[in-house]
Amino acid sequence: MDKNKNIFILFSFFFVSLLLFQNANVYTSALSESKVYIVYMGARQHDDVDRITSTHHDMLTSVLGSREGAVGSMIYSYRHGFSGFAAMMTKSQAQTITNLPGVVKVMPNSVYKLQTTRTWDYLGLPFNSANNLLNDTNMGDDIIVAVLDSGVTPENEAYNDKGVGPIPSKWKGYCQSGELFDPKKNCNRKLIGARYFIDGYLAYKGQPGSTIGIRDYISPRDSNGHGTHTSSTAAGSPVSNVSYKGLSLGTLRGGAPRARLAIYKIGWEDGIFTDADILKAFDTAIHDGVDVISASFGADVPLYSELYPQAGAISFGSFHAVAQGITVVAAGGNAGPAAQTVSNGEPWIITVAANTPDRAFPTPITLGNGQTLMGQSLFTGKDTGVVNLVAARGSCETLSTMDTYITGNVVLCFTGSRGSDLEVLRFVIRARAVVRGVGGLGIIVSQKPFTLLDAYADSFPSAQVDYEIGTKILSYIASIRYPKVRLSPSKTQIGKPISSVIAKYSSRGPYTIAPAILKPDIAAPGTNILAAYVPENPNIRISTYKIISGTSMATPHVAGIVALLKAANPNWSPAAIKSAIVTTAWTSDPSSGQPIFNEGETISKLADAFDHGGGIINPNKARSPGLIYDMSTTDYLQCLCAMGYDSRVISGLAGQATSCNNGLSIFDVNFPSITMPNLNGTVTLTRTVTNVGPVNSVYKVMVEPPKGITVSVTPSTLNFNPSVKKISFSVKISTSYLFNTGYYFGSLTWNDGVNNVRIPISVKTMY
Template identity: 55%
Template sequence: MVYSYKHGFSGFAAKLTESQAQQLAELPGVVHVIPNSLHKLQTTRSWDFLGLSPQSPNNILHNSKMGDGVIIGVFDTGIWPESKSFGDDGLGPVPSRWKGICISGDKFNATTNCNKKIIGARSYIDGFLAEYGQPLNSSRDREYLSPRDANGHGTHTASTAGGSFVGNVSFRGLATGTVRGGAPRARLAIYKVCWNILGGQCAAADMLKAFDDAIHDGVDVLSLSIGSSIPLFSDVDERDGIATGSFHAVARGIAVVCGAANDGPSAYTVHNTAPWILSVAASTTDRAFPTPITLGNNKTLLGQALFTGKEIDFTGLVYPESTGLDSTAGSCEALKLDKTSVAGNVVLCFTSMARQISFIASTVVQEAGGVGLIVAKHPRDILTSCVADFPCIEVDYEIGTQILFYIRNPLVKLSPTKTIVGMPVSPKVAYFSSRGPSSIAPAILKVRFNTHCLINLALGRAQSELALLTYTGPVPA
């Protein structure tokens, strides 16, 4: 026996052979025998942009008392309780209806790590271990056998949903302000169902046990930034632990809010489309980080970056293909650099890939002696933080082509990034956010909500690890 489910629904999880499972399924009174399955993880200014500033007295934030009295259950990789986002200053007693508990474990002390903000903390791993096939080794797997977060994803999502006010927060001096969650006075109940192994895996059996406990504990809303792998399960597929568990939670008056996933921009990639689940997309805000690129002819072009180091005065500009290397030398994902021509210069490269390419390419350029990198790519609504104090500026293909044509007389100056807010734009679905309709049931369009995301500051595992992340996930009002 792995688990017994008894609060929200009746059942159990056990290790069975295929023959045993078939025999059990044929017994009277057995509704379903379903296989265990693995799911995956799906991150300041946003709330003001959405008109939810604490300084505005007549908005939903104040009308809802900033979530005071609401209990948010978070299914994720756990929590880093020392983060200032989880301070309980100014909060009243824990709601008397709360029946949950905090459980101590590896590097997590229920007495000192739980408070009036983190009012519950549990972890579930037996279902995962049944699939993983070997015991968890904390040092080898860089994981904690407790509610403590070794990944950072759960801490991020918890602070985004219900983090307390934390003032004077920035990313390397950019985007300075007060960071908070959508419901800063809400209480948090942490259910660690995902583990920092194989890229972040969450077993259906563990999630079902967490749903069962959350129903018993008395949460008001459940937040899950978790989904299936593509190809997606049918939303009535017996393997989908999220759809099954959330059905029982919703039947008992608990709202279940799930991330729509980050597999966009293609259609039919939206996750968690069961009709009883509220699916949430990621969207842009009115904040930008323009970074001036001045060419030798004094023409200034604007890119986007998170560069806070010293200005790089006029220096050489190099495109690897023009140095006599092969025709793929200027591709960011396969940079081939002549150290003699790169040393002390800025490198231009082009890519059709997303996300982490800028970081990887900047490392290659820095190791070759370069002093900066300009990445021409399709705009994807996400900025990559590169090596500290190393200018890594992203531009679109049009600007990249202008720089390429200019490169015959190659001089360039890179200036530090600035923060601009109040841009006259409406929120739009972020490039990477999954799109509907459902791949299994196209009549279900989804996404139901398009909420804040980019660019979003959330407090990580330690205060010094503040990061610019993306989050496709729920924010309860």
């Protein structure tokens, strides 16, 4: 295997496992083979954790035939946030255990994949301002953020504990020792917890209990970089003069710089997470006393299948966390811009989309005729000088090591117009490796509009341009006998005229499992984000920083802001925090005030609720939203009833027999949104708002109805006083269409002269 091919494989593996949020591959085997099954038993019936584990052993013994076999086959006992266990069983044994008393559901051990300096200023949280959510909450001090990811690089300055107070007394967790991880050296008042869970992954790999051949640290230490990046984004300490090889220079910090971090490593060498490890991390985090959970992983569509009916590990684990008052923030996925691709859409989760911040990395391309065109890149090497320019004899995909005409030249190539963003990314990685390997001096890639620059992050002269600029360069090449070009290093540009767009890769709604639940909930910066990373040389422990992209990067932005909101409003429920975030979001660009566009095949469509939920997160407004749409655990259970979940699952989640209200419509669940995928005639629904602003407040309604849809609200004025803190109102929605094939979008806003409490409306008419 030649060197270029090796480079291509390494880079492809790196970006596929690290950046893009991939399909969940179900771990299947023959009937007689043992594999991991998860036995979910719902809410705990008592607090004696040893007795709970003994009960799990008893149940497994009844199926396997011996106590010794039961103990030996068990992977995990879940006993803190909920009850259940993961164990090696055959399919027939799993079927037998399904029918035992107390068992809510038995699931195979499915797998999931992974999904700054400027962004906090962009979101209105400048570091030195005295009047914003960041400083009014002492930067999130005493809030504990749990990050479920690929681990941590503890030596990075983003985890220093300068100025951080004592570890909160509510913390019950600890730091776990392991390979190249010493709790006494690597944990402190900032990084207060670090655990790892690998048994589910080892079973998935077919080697339960054995770490032989695992190319990862068997410890909380991160070998991937993804977990280091996300955790430092959520709650990293301030580090001055940080850049990526000179680009994006500034002070790096997390959203809640004084919040504490608890790391739960569940992502391993190939970026894979398993249900068994995910559930154990949720169970442990609930026990440890965390306030926020950030989860940058998930499954792609289809979300409903024979092996994944309606709910899995993330569903159950996140429900029990939210029931304990812990807000769960999760990535919506990187399968956009196609509709119906959003994941992690449980109603109690804050599901995050990704937008671009007001920052770009222009890369000058100066042609021999004196014309300078701008590409984009993270090219940090030396100027090429004036060199020869050639056009590829084919597409970027067809470049090969046999193309010796590239040697000594910069080459222009075009990617095909078809193919997913993942495929385009692979083509770019490969094309750059080929050009570099045959002695080319640089590459200009003309491709579909795409803001991801991760594949261009090194010193090799490279630039990304769209088809229009690519065509101009091609015309120049064709017009002259000896075309020349000069590629200059990338620069950093912030603010106007750069405007935010919802990233092309960001997964879109509607949510396929429950189209009447708006997902995603909110957008946050996820493109070209600078944060802490693993060092290039693992033997040299130096602070390293890298720019990468994905809804994985957007998720910890929201988690950090949730930590600040939790510090500002400690009594708010997870639903109240979610409502505050959704109803106060920016619906125009935070910097320029221009409309938010949707990055797709072309940037020509205004973003809608299925692209960004309520909009782009607005931290300072979310602190004092005026009104909130609150929900309790009971509301979520009734929501599941309306979604058609099995009554045994619902009762298991509740920890007691729960009957469904057959008359409940999912449209009446108190979401901070209204989504109607099948309007036929007229529907009247109800919402309830709670006043969290001045006691004597008067709100008037403002409606922007979707095109062709009539929306009326009763009452149209809400009068709050010391004895009236909650008011319900009805919304009557009717359509003038016989049917329509798509959604139309509008909004309902309550205004008191200070606050605009806005919820999005999405309506599709059916026969």
